[in-house]
Amino acid sequence: MLLKILLIIAVIAVIYFFFIKKSTPLTKERHDNKKRKDDEETMIECATCGTYISTSEAIVSSGKFYCSTECRDKA
Numbered sequence: 001m002l003l004k005i006l007l008i009i010a011v012i013a014v015i016y017f018f019f020i021k022k023s024t025p026l027t028k029e030r031h032d033n034k035k036r037k038d039d040e041e042t043m044i045e046c047a048t049c050g051t052y053i054s055t056s057e058a059i060v061s062s063g064k065f066y067c068s069t070e071c072r073d074k075a
């Protein structure tokens with residue numbers, strides 16, 4: 001009986017170990033992707049008012065970056 005329990009625990013431990021081993025590189029990869037995404041968010045200067053905004057927030061108009069549509073219209 002005790003041996004059976006130990007065997008079940010051992011099997012669970014092995015499955016758990018493989019699961020952790022398998023999922024760890026994925027977690028790391030996900031982390032790297034996030035880091036790469038952060039690097040892509042470069043701060044750029046608004047062509048009108050000089051406010052620094054990230055490229056994801058910026059409004060692009062004729063090759064220039066603006067912080068808002070207001071600044072774009074002023075340009």
Ligand SMILES: [Zn+2]
Pocket residue numbers: 046047048049050051066067068071
């Ligand atoms: Zn602006």
